Amino acid sequence: MQAWLCENPVGVDxxxxxxLPTPQPGPGQVLVRIHAASLNFPDLLIVQNKYQMxxxxxxxxxxxxxxxVEAVGEGVRNVAVGQNVACLAGxxxxxxxxLAQAATCMPLPAGFPHVDAAAFIMIYxxxxxxxxxxxxxxxGETVLVLGAAGGVGTSAIQIAKAMGARVIAAASSEEKxxxxxxxxxxxxxxxxxxxxSGSLRDEIKKLTDGKGPDVIYDPVGGEFAEPAFRSIAWRGxxxxxxxAAGPIPSLPLNLALLKGASIVGVFWGGFSRQEPKASAAALAELAQWYAEGKIKPVIDSTMPMSELKAAYAHMGSRGVKGKLVLVNPGA
Structure with missing residues (x-):
């Protein structure tokens, strides 16, 4: 096999x-011949030694x-050799x-292309x-999605709309x-x-008739967090x-008190490990929504796996709309 190897986590270069030797799966593992792989923000942090894992x-x-799937290890029951899968292996x-833990792999129904599947699990x-x-x-509730044109942002818009919510999407350009x-x-x-630092709060107030959004979906942080949180509705x-903006913000906790609002942490990786049955049920529902056309990944572009460094540069330019996907030749 061939792969991009990180021997010193000092950056993409x-x-x-x-x-490398092609590995064989151990108990609970599968060996996957990769057709497509998506680029996510944590993939940049991890090669810079800045990610929590x-x-x-x-x-x-x-x-x-x-x-x-090319091979399965002992005890694997949820997938079989020859099956198409999507995996979130870290x-x-x-x-x-x-190699991936079989439990982290989602069997793909017919008609689910690899490019879409590679851009699916993490964001949805x-x-x-x-x-x-x-x-x-x-x-009927209102959701404000920050960083709405990125991978998780586009997925949040689609899921919120599928649930019957009103969505206000915030992004950095008119094109987005x-x-x-x-x-x-x-x-x-x-x-x-x-x-x-300017009229963001005023615009949120205007678009919610002064009430504020019931839910704020924030994958951005930085300077956006406090003005957004100050705009939240009662019981928001x-x-x-x-x-994604870089700095981890510090929110004045008196704002939560005054608004009767909740600050809610979202870490799907921890959820999937702590509550695997609930996580599997969520993935099954998402696969059904995909089949029904309610959700579909926004693919910014596909690039050859050999152009990974150029893909990282494109992601770093903040010009990506949706997801970047790397594909292997012949896949």
Whole structure:
């Protein structure tokens, strides 16, 4: 097999494409021939040694991939050799083959292409866990999605609309706002016109008739967090998804008191490990929604696996709409 190897986590430039022995699956594991792998923000952090999970060196980055099962280890019952699967393994995706725990693999129904499948689990499982489980979103409520044109943001728009919510999508350009509207967003906020230090709060107030959003979905953090949280409705739920802007914000807790609001952590990885049955049920529901056409990953572009470094650069430019997917030749 071949793969991008991280031997020293000092950044993308240190990654090296290498030939490695093809591993054999142990108990509970599967060997997957990778057809497609998506690029996620944690994939950048992990090669910079900035992610909460720090794998032993050397490792192959790439948290999420899809392909065909080539071998199964002892005790594997949920997938079989020759089956198409999507896997969220944390590492291993940026190569031609990878081992994954069978429990982290989602069997793919017919008609579910590998490119879509490789861009599916992380964003949709996160947004489903956030909106359905953690926020207990109800039809008719208003959701403000920050960073709405990115991978998790686009998935949040689609899931919120599938649940009957009103969606306000915030993004950094008119082009990205147009994408959000095409996905069903009822209103949009352009950060270039309404900055966190400027009129962002006023625009949120205007679009919610002064009430504020019932749920705020925040994968951005940084300077956006406090003005958004100050705008939340009574009994609102502020979903902490991630910190794509960089700095981890500090929110004045008196705001939670005054608004009767909840600050809710969302970590799908922990949820899937602690509550595997609930996680599997959520993935099954998401697969059904995909089959029904309610949700579909937004693919910014596909690139050859050999162009991983260029894909990282594109993601770092903040120009990505939806997900970037790497594909292997002949896949």
């Amino acid at each position: 240190a990654l090296v494409w290498k030939e 720090k794998p032993d060196l050397p490792f192959v980055p790439g948290s999420e991939f899809a392909g065909v 590492t291993g995706g940026f190569g031609t083959h990878a 499982a996160t947004s489903h866990h956030a909106l359905v489980d953690r926020a207990q979103l109800k039809a 706002c147009a994408l959000c509207r095409s996905l069903g967003a009822d209103a949009t906020i352009n950060y270039s016109e309404h900055k966190p 739920r502020y979903l902490v998804i991630g910190f």
